Amino acid sequence: MGYARISTDVGQDITSQKAMLEKLGAIVVFTDVGNGSKLTGRDQLDAAIRLLEPGDELLALHPDRLARDTGDLLTIGKRVIERGAVLRIHDPAIRFDGTDMMSEIMLTLFGMVGSIEKHFIRARQQRGIEAAKARGVYQGRPATIDPARVRELHAQGLGPTAIAKTMGIGRASVYRALAA
Structure with missing residues (x-):
């Protein structure tokens, strides 16, 4: 079973992730569109984990497709192994089954990298907003309610x-x- 995620369906396409996961052996690929900085609202990830049976494998291409936070990435890994399944990440190659301390260290490390990346994304976004405000072109989100x-x-x-x-x-x- 595979899992793919894109942040937005505007300008992004999940097709390449799905194709790669299928090439790597995923028969069914669950997909979500949404922010990777939190686990809430990731219905397809939840469904994939709920359907796991002992001996199954949940495959993701990269750690950041699962989560951009150490705690969330480890939570996903632990939920998978609670089902008797294995979490496998293609790049970097991580196989997390709860028995190997090195794979847990790798998940922790890449969760930290995701957290740092999330921090830099937010900082760049804030600098862009401040620059736009200084130029007088940033007005915030347009009103949607009359x-x-x-x-x-x-x-x-x-x-x-x-x-x-x-x-x-x-x-x-x-x-x-x-x-x-």
């Missing part, structure tokens, strides 16, 4: 839950718009 429409629906007698459903937004957004 506060006037929220107030209009509220004036018509709709409550926050009904407004949220009507507009396809969260109730907290309705409360913020009404408070503004």
Whole structure:
């Protein structure tokens, strides 16, 4: 069983990861699109781990496709071995089955590398935002909610839950718009 992840489906394609995993022997490849800096929202990774049976193998191409954090990478590894399976990473070659201290050290090391990489990505992003603000071109994310429409629906007698459903937004957004 294989696992592939891309950060965003805009400008990125998961096809090459899937093809490589299949070439390496994965019969089924689970894929997620989303940030690798946290485990929440990684439904396909969770599904892959839940389906593992003793003797199975979960294969990923690189450690950063699984996680960009030491704790998360080790958590994934431990969840895999709790199922009686093996976590195998293609590059660098790591086979984690819970019996070899060196493979746990390698997971820890590459988790640390992922954490450092995540830190540098955020720092570069922040510098870019600050530079754009200094040039007057950064305005933040465009508004997705029309506060006037929220107030209009509220004036018509709709409550926050009904407004949220009507507009396809969260109730907290309705409360913020009404408070503004």
